[in-house]
Amino acid sequence: MPETVPVRCPACRREHVYAAPSYPCACGAPLAPPLDRRAAPVPVAHRVWDEDWITVRCASCGRRDQWPRPELGCPCGTVLRIAVTNTPPQGTTRDAHPAPARPPFEPVAIRTARDAVTDAALYLRWLGCEDIRRADQRPPSGIGLAARGLLAQVDPAARPASLRDVECLWLTAMTDSAACAYFSLTGYADDARACADALGIPLFVLDLTGAARPVNGPAEELHAARA
Structure with missing residues (x-):
């Protein structure tokens, strides 16, 4: 099950439940950004390329890669940047055996x-x-x-x-x-x-x-x- 956190939009006060997206690591293990439940979401006012990506370490193979920073679009029009922690994702261990074959490409829906x-x-x-x-x-x-x-x-x-x-x-x-x-x-x-x-x-x-x-x-x- 993907990790979820409650999110309240600071603009309209709507309550949401955000599910962390999962991407395949090069070793084949599923990888999701670790969400910070204690930090409030931040509205995105201006796009900066470096701020749109975060470095996440795969707990299965130890590889570090850049992945899209988690975001949530509220119906009021506000885009919220979800806070993440610096800890590796849970549910796998570094000693786990990597998948033998490359996993299929898993895209995200295009809206923007x-x-x-x-x-x-x-x-x-x-x-x-x-x-x-x-x-x-x-x-x-x-x-x-x-x-x-x-x-x-x-x-x-x-x-x-x-x-x-x-x-x-x-x-x-x-x-x-x-x-x-x-x-x-x-x-x-x-x-x-x-x-x-x-x-x-x-x-x-x-x-x-x-x-x-x-x-x-x-x-x-x-x-x-x-x-």
Whole structure:
């Protein structure tokens, strides 16, 4: 059962019960951020990338990774940041045997642009990418993510990604001597897909469940190599 804590919205005083999300660690063990029952939730006024992620240690294998900071959206419109502790999650021990196979990717539902970025980052981590962070250079559209040896673009726009979008990502990745991948919520223009196929750029479409669907050959190869 996921850990739950009572949460009261400081804006409208509504009472909620928040359940901590669970994500698969690279070792296969379920991992959830440890919630702090004593600390009050904090309304989110401004987004800062570094504050949207926390470091959580897996009690099964000891690995430390960054995961989305727990948040709750109140019906009044207030977004609440749920406090966490610095202790490892309960229910597993460091001596436990890790799962022998990679677990399936577990997305989070997409309701906002931030959710799309979170899902893309989680998917990249599931693929085995390390040191995922906000890219230093902002792309012409969407949000850039950087990992070790990889540059990714997440495009939550309500239009298909264009040829220029794909070309700009490729040129930026070439400058950094990195591979690249593109995530879109609404697909790709025909010439953008043709360009990506020619350059070997993996293209993914994020559906509203958060699942990342490969839509060209390079993306299918990347997914199959890690599945």
